[in-house]
Amino acid sequence: MDEVTLHIWGMEFNVVALLVAVAVLGGIAGYFISRLRPRKDSSHQPSNPSEDYTAFLEGIHYILANDRDQAIEAFTRAVQINSETIETYVALGNLFRAKGEIDRAIRIRQSILIRQKVDPTTKLQALFDLAMDYKQGGFLQRAAFTFEEVIRRAPKRLDAYVELEALYEATREWQRAYELQREISKLSNTNNQHVLAHLRTEQAKTEMNSGNLDSAKGYLKKALSLDSRCVDAHLHLGEVYWLKNRKKKALSIWRELVRSNSQWAHLVLTRLEEKDGKPADEGRIVNFLENVDGENLDASARLALARCFMQRDLKEKSLAALRLALEMEPDLGEARKMLGDILLEDGDGEDAINEYRELLSHLGPSRKRYRCQKCGWETDKILWKCPACHNWDTVQPRKTSGD
Ligand SMILES: [Zn+2]
Structure with missing residues (x-):
């Protein structure tokens, strides 16, 4: 109160x-x-x-x-x-x-x-x-x-469904949360397919954590049939295929995600950064990275791409990605530091010092990477549901031009 x-x-x-x-x-x-x-x-x-x-x-x-x-x-x-x-x-x-x-x-x-x-x-x-x-x-x-007793006695009481659904989300009981969300949709006559898709995706993540990849795949496909634009479902479906050693399929899902929605490319590339490239997959991964390089990427994605290239000793491509990232977002400290480190390693002391000097001049209160389009809440970690206004899919990457 x-x-x-x-x-x-x-x-x-x-x-x-x-x-x-x-x-x-x-x-x-x-x-x-x-x-x-x-x-x-x-x-x-x-x-x-x-x-x-x-x-x-x-x-x-x-x-x-x-x-x-x-x-x-x-x-x-x-x-x-x-x-x-x-x-x-x-x-x-x-x-x-x-x-x-x-x-x-x-x-x-x-x-x-x-x-x-x-x-x-x-x-x-x-x-x-x-x-x-x-x-x-x-x-x-x-x-x-x-609350279950309230809705048993009053099956049309919307506020009880809303409270109960939020509780099951908090306790990660995704199946019941999903059922309640469907009731909420009917009672309030609203279309919340995108929320249902997220609940199915969360269910899939639980299955993935338990090693049940087939079950996870089933939930993710259900999620995408509810909302084909669910970014988190695409990301995790790719991950499931990767874990099932179907790398080609995984990369094609992620490629499609980047192509259709390049503002989320950094999530794909950050995910790829963590992958140990087995020799047999390297050619495929490099091909993927070069393809993605041609997309209209933002600075965060370019930085992640630079890291992916660097892991594969593709230094020139990495430097090019970093310079592009800094052109778009001059105060992207991580990119500037990485550029300085690479130049220093190369023995290019003067250029490295210049980069570090630039870095110092751009140091200031760090800008959060994501912002909720509904309430303005800011975060550095992607969250599909805003913890402040409780809306799904309203937290979006911030544009370079400072929205
Ligand atoms: Zn919000």
Whole structure:
């Protein structure tokens, strides 16, 4: 919760909406309904008919003043005077969660869930809130179990599917995440094929880590049938073929990826840098590199290409790739350092010193390599899902001209 919002009924209210939604609907209606209903226990009479409501309003006042402790105190007083206004409990539970007092928040939800006279809608919301409490408290298994119960009771409740899917992504349970994502797509009537493709790709990576290459290949093909532009699926399908010792097929997949989408060429080339070139494959790899050299590559890809050439003792090609990279991006420090190192090794001291001098003049706060096109979050490591805005495929390589 930030300073002006509070989560109630699974939605985010600002303070004004909160005042309307909770105070007016919850407080007044709850209060009057509780008064209209004949009491079984005539000995339990509030000392003052408006006392609980006054305490409730006081709680709202403290929320507006951003004083959670006083708000909790006022709401606690309100429920002590009148224990039947569920809205006050809900507000209290949310305040405890916002304060990080998860145990207390959980106890409040549980107290709502075991009450006899609470209507099913309120109980369902309490169950949802309980799952959110578990999630915030880091009890992910319990949170997942509770969200599963929410969607079992309310099979069309989109927010529960969204929360649960995110949980399964966090716990890397890709199959269930995939199933839920399909439900989300149906319920929200949105096309999220690209997300489904990533979930299948993640499933494939798990299979690859367990050495199940055929199973991984199956998932990657499914991923590409969902979204033929899924870069990560192409990268890993190439990797699967490489591991199966089908280098020609691997290289042709990567070649096609670079040809159709050269902004991702650096990922292919960085991957290739790590490969030990067996003598039998060398001719094929060099041929691949020379082909890629003709593409419209960015500076990062040229640097990776230079490294690949250098590993194969193709020094002239490596130098040419580095110079091109530096023309495109003069402050690409790694390229300048590599160029200086090669020149120094060659005994070309003067040119090497010039490169290092250039390098020093370009030293400054390093620019992150990728940026989310949606929220502007920046990173040096490619992530297919932005950790800030949670969108897939929005993190893209930054252009040299500083976008
Ligand atoms: Zn983002």
